Amino acid sequence: MPSTAAPALTVRVLLFASYADTLGFDSVELSVTGPATVGDVLDRLRALPGGERLPPKPLCALNLTQVRSDAPLSGGDELAVLPPLAGG
Amino acid sequence: MPSTAAPALTVRVLLFASYADTLGFDSVELSVTGPATVGDVLDRLRALPGGERLPPKPLCALNLTQVRSDAPLSGGDELAVLPPLAGG
Amino acid sequence: MTVYLTESPLDLGALLASVQSPERGAITCFLGTVRNHHGGRKVLRLEYSAYRPMVEAECARIVAEAESRWQVAIALRHRIGRLEIGEAAVAVVATSAHRDEAFVACRHVIEELKRRVPIWKREVYADGTVEWVGAKGSEAAGQEHSGAAGQRGSKGQAELADGRTTFGAWQRS
Amino acid sequence: MTVYLTESPLDLGALLASVQSPERGAITCFLGTVRNHHGGRKVLRLEYSAYRPMVEAECARIVAEAESRWQVAIALRHRIGRLEIGEAAVAVVATSAHRDEAFVACRHVIEELKRRVPIWKREVYADGTVEWVGAKGSEAAGQEHSGAAGQRGSKGQAELADGRTTFGAWQRS
Numbered sequence: 327m328p329s330t331a332a333p334a335l336t337v338r339v340l341l342f343a344s345y346a347d348t349l350g351f352d353s354v355e356l357s358v359t360g361p362a363t364v365g366d367v368l369d370r371l372r373a374l375p376g377g378e379r380l381p382p383k384p385l386c387a388l389n390l391t392q393v394r395s396d397a398p399l400s401g402g403d404e405l406a407v408l409p410p411l412a413g414g
Numbered sequence: 415m416p417s418t419a420a421p422a423l424t425v426r427v428l429l430f431a432s433y434a435d436t437l438g439f440d441s442v443e444l445s446v447t448g449p450a451t452v453g454d455v456l457d458r459l460r461a462l463p464g465g466e467r468l469p470p471k472p473l474c475a476l477n478l479t480q481v482r483s484d485a486p487l488s489g490g491d492e493l494a495v496l497p498p499l500a501g502g
Numbered sequence: 503m504t505v506y507l508t509e510s511p512l513d514l515g516a517l518l519a520s521v522q523s524p525e526r527g528a529i530t531c532f533l534g535t536v537r538n539h540h541g542g543r544k545v546l547r548l549e550y551s552a553y554r555p556m557v558e559a560e561c562a563r564i565v566a567e568a569e570s571r572w573q574v575a576i577a578l579r580h581r582i583g584r585l586e587i588g589e590a591a592v593a594v595v596a597t598s599a600h601r602d603e604a605f606v607a608c609r610h611v612i613e614e615l616k617r618r619v620p621i622w623k624r625e626v627y628a629d630g631t632v633e634w635v636g637a638k639g640s641e642a643a644g645q646e647h648s649g650a651a652g653q654r655g656s657k658g659q660a661e662l663a664d665g666r667t668t669f670g671a672w673q674r675s
Numbered sequence: 676m677t678v679y680l681t682e683s684p685l686d687l688g689a690l691l692a693s694v695q696s697p698e699r700g701a702i703t704c705f706l707g708t709v710r711n712h713h714g715g716r717k718v719l720r721l722e723y724s725a726y727r728p729m730v731e732a733e734c735a736r737i738v739a740e741a742e743s744r745w746q747v748a749i750a751l752r753h754r755i756g757r758l759e760i761g762e763a764a765v766a767v768v769a770t771s772a773h774r775d776e777a778f779v780a781c782r783h784v785i786e787e788l789k790r791r792v793p794i795w796k797r798e799v800y801a802d803g804t805v806e807w808v809g810a811k812g813s814e815a816a817g818q819e820h821s822g823a824a825g826q827r828g829s830k831g832q833a834e835l836a837d838g839r840t841t842f843g844a845w846q847r848s
Binding site for chain 1: 723725726
């Protein structure tokens with residue numbers, strides 16, 4: 327069987343509020359090797375300066391809908407990592 | 415022992431809304447022989463034209479506080495007979 | 503001294519301002535407005551009347567009870583006279599540091615008002631008839647309630663299917 | 676199409692007007708205003724920020740859910756940007772033919788907003804410090820919640836003592 331090179335997925339990652347302060351940016355494009363999950367991107371963020379302060383399982387939204395960290399990613403997805411909500 | 419003549423009590427009776435329509439007036443002074451209760455005044459009202467249409471135990475307020483029909487009366491009391499409330 | 507009855511249109515903004523404070527971040531309001539239908543009939547307008555001094559006394563008692571039971575400030579106003587469709591007949595505002603108390607107290611005040619405050623309304627229907635609300639054939643309606651009226655909880659007296667009136671909370675106080 | 680976020684002061688009258696109708700006589704409102712204290716500290720003002728497109732999507736879902744579950748019309752608006760003490764950050768209005776539904780739906784919408792809508796606030800304190808609300812040491816806060824989050828009922832996520840976030844209702848929908 328021919329071996330296929332794993333495709334690279336590019337996703338846009340958004341950070342807000344305290345998480346943006348912690349990592350020092352509020353938006354970044356990351357390329358990960360597919361197939362990949364939300365958790366894989368979180369691991370990438372944790373390797374960045376300040377990223378060790380993210381909680382083990384932060385709230386995440388994929389394309390405007392909340393998801394768990396095992397949700398699979400597609401190229402072009404928008405993944406938002408959400409600090410504790412404080413509306414109202 | 416000397417027999418004492420029973421004192422006469424004068425109370426102001428107020429009627430509202432449908433009860434005022436039924437009896438044709440909204441205020442009257444009634445004298446009753448003491449000791450007397452709210453129920454005694456209601457009996458007097460029932461003897462008036464239209465009074466037979468009052469319910470057996472209408473809501474009553476004595477001096478701005480709701481009372482039962484066995485509440486005793488004093489001279490100068492204000493007794494209000496209240497149709498079903500419909501505020502709000 | 504607060505006056506609870508008015509013949510003027512209700513001013514929600516003024517009521518809000520009377521109980522707002524920097525310590526109380528949660529505000530709940532209830533407005534009861536004149537509906538265009540009742541019991542399947544088209545309503546043109548309402549005429550409210552009241553036993554005024556007792557309304558004032560009873561509203562003051564209801565507000566004092568709520569303010570002692572919860573950490574809230576309450577504004578309450580009821581309009582009487584002629585009201586057109588859509589106009590507000592009653593307004594309740596509750597402010598608190600906590601939204602749970604603001605919601606519970608606001609609800610409590612409107613339920614107690616409906617159960618305890620001597621106000622009546624006459625509906626003017628599109629077919630030309632006029633009727634006192636709740637006084638269907640007045641023989642059965644408006645009786646003093648003996649027994650477990652106080653167990654009825656928050657059920658409004660105006661909504662009781664048989665048209666009878668309960669005064670449970672009143673008798674307890 | 677309704678817009679749920681604004682940077683302007685909230686206009687309760689306009690929100691009321693948008694959902695009033697002659698069929699719906701019962702109106703309930705909730706206003707959340709900026710308090711002058713939090714956790715024992717004096718607050719000078721707040722700064723709200725949001726993940727705007729998700730706020731719009733999530734608010735639309737919350738309103739649609741409430742309007743399908745109860746016979747109500749809902750108006751909802753949240754303000755972002757800098758807010759002074761006493762200013763309203765959020766307003767909910769529910770109108771219905773029945774006050775019970777208006778109260779329940781209004782309460783539901785504000786609870787769901789607090790639990791599901793991505794808005795954050797930074798408190799500016801009198802001592803000069805500035806802090807994101809709910810982000811204490813951010814290590815423990817803001818975790819995805821696995822397990823029985825949906826059982827917590829109406830408890831607002833912002834009020835959970837341990838600072839963790841529940842998304843029970845969200846995960847159900």
